Amino acid sequence: MENPFRPTAGATPPELIGRAGILDEYAYGLRLRSGAPGLLTIFTGARGVGKTVMLGAAEDLARSQGWAVVSETATRGFMGRIGNAMRRLADELGPGPHGRRVTALTAAGFGITTQLPPEQQLEWREEGVRLLRLLEEQRTGLVITVDEIHAAERQEIAQLAADVQHFIRMDLPISLVFAGLPAAVSNLLNEGVATFLRRADRIDLHAAAVDEVERSYREIFADGGFTLSAEQARRAAEATGGYPFLIQLVGYFLWQETERISAEPTDDMVERAVAAARRRNERVVIEAALSTASGRDLDFLRAMAEDDGPSATADIGRRMGARPNTVGNYRTRLIDAGLIEAAGHGLVRFAIPGLRDHLRR
Ligand SMILES: Nc1ncnc2c1ncn2[C@@H]1O[C@H](COP(=O)(O)OP(=O)(O)O)[C@@H](O)[C@H]1O
Ligand SMILES: [Mg+2]
Known part of the structure; x- marks a missing residue:
């Protein structure tokens, strides 16, 4: 069986995860x-x-x-x-x-x-x-x-x-x-x-549930005659955050590693696949997404990157030294641009996985 993963824009994936009932x-x-x-x-x-x-x-x-x-x-x-x-x-x-x-x-x-x-x-x-x-x-x-x-x-x-x-x-x-x-x-x-x-x-459309990704990895690898342990599938799935392009990238690189030795994947191989997927995602998606962001947009995003989870808009305003309605305007712009999303009252989070790490670096 050839590598079934399809990390290319618009390509039909081996399984459409988390989209049941949408049509x-x-x-x-x-x-x-x-x-x-x-x-x-x-x-x-x-x-x-x-x-x-x-x-x-x-x-x-x-x-x-x-x-x-x-x-x-x-x-x-x-x-x-x-x-x-x-x-x-x-x-x-x-x-x-x-x-x-x-x-x-x-x-x-x-x-x-x-x-x-x-x-x-x-x-x-x-x-x-x-x-x-x-x-x-x-x-x-x-x-x-x-x-x-x-x-x-x-x-x-x-x-x-x-x-x-x-x-x-x-x-x-x-x-x-x-x-x-x-x-x-x-x-x-x-x-x-x-x-x-x-x-x-x-x-x-949002990211798929990590549990679903884990199940899907185990099934797809099993179809190819490879056994992913529960921990390995979990690790790989978590690294995708349920984000479809990363699901394809991690799956693709892990399959490539696995077929090379045609044996059970090792934990090291999972880590290498995750790292390769992140690098590719960063090059392809994050840089494209940030190309339209203004300097002030970036200030907002960097202020968010100080948090490990969702950020309070009040904290962002303080870190940027901006007034609430200015912060509100940037919040709207960035949500519309698909870079961040609302995460409950007064909170926002990154909409693209890996964006936080990218900004921190
Ligand atoms: N529901 C899904 N489950 C798994 N992979 C998916 C799913 N939807 C899309 N993909 C994969 O994600 C990548 C991006 O899909 P694409 O439709 O090009 O995204 P967009 O048009 O939103 O940029 C492709 O590699 C595709 O195969
Ligand atoms: Mg598209």
Whole structure:
């Protein structure tokens, strides 16, 4: 058996830990096909928590019900690419009102602009209605997923939202699923760019339970013919903090060590795997997450790093020499950025494992 762990962005892990029931509302929406809240779903969470993987799981579920899927990432021009994909789908399903098929030439102009001129916008909508009616006849629908919504141009989101809202009003079978960092999504919902998205089912993804990770490690290693002792599985699982990217990293490095000697792993090997996983996580996730933090944001985070557990905002304010409402502003910014999270009244904690150690160093 080859190494089953997948420490790569968006890669499907050997087991989806701690996500049972998360797509229930969505599945229910697919059954009703229109008017169900689950059909508008937004996944939020810190980097590496598993948003892209959940988008993929939602797409698989929709496909298994016969729905058509258009899957995009919110880099510039995504609206046009969605439009193109929808036209292709419509043309596969049937000829247009006048037997017209879209030529490659007309479709080509679509993929590169961020704002369509009004007449094309209208055409886009008509195409959408045509596609959705065809799908409706088959008692299925269309799912549009957009990943990394934090990268989106506001104009494009507003346009997509307006069109989807139009389809919803016509009771057409459409579903929109987004994924993004909490910051971007909160701003998006508050800015009034796409107010109807406030009704979306917002699912905030968190770390899995360490017990679950421990059980999963023991099972996966056993499947490969290796025995992890209870203590080793516990140690490895605890080192991940239940954080999905670290679950894959620790599993991956431990598997690599184990298959090299093709025998039972030693405690030393567990320690080496944990250390390697931390280094990789630090390079990939923590540095990316901190790249947008301002100097004052870093002061706030360093003030938190003095504590071994959750920090009281009052203490943070004292350490930073800042007034409560200033501290409150930074708290909100950092929560939105997915760097910290609320941990009970007046308390915050780090949302990314290893961040505290990184800041201390
Ligand atoms: N529920 C889960 N259990 C175990 N591993 C997971 C889970 N969700 C995601 N992963 C793994 O975590 C890593 C990050 O997932 P990804 O979906 O790219 O996160 P995000 O999009 O939030 O940055 C990937 O290696 C993926 O295989
Ligand atoms: Mg992602």
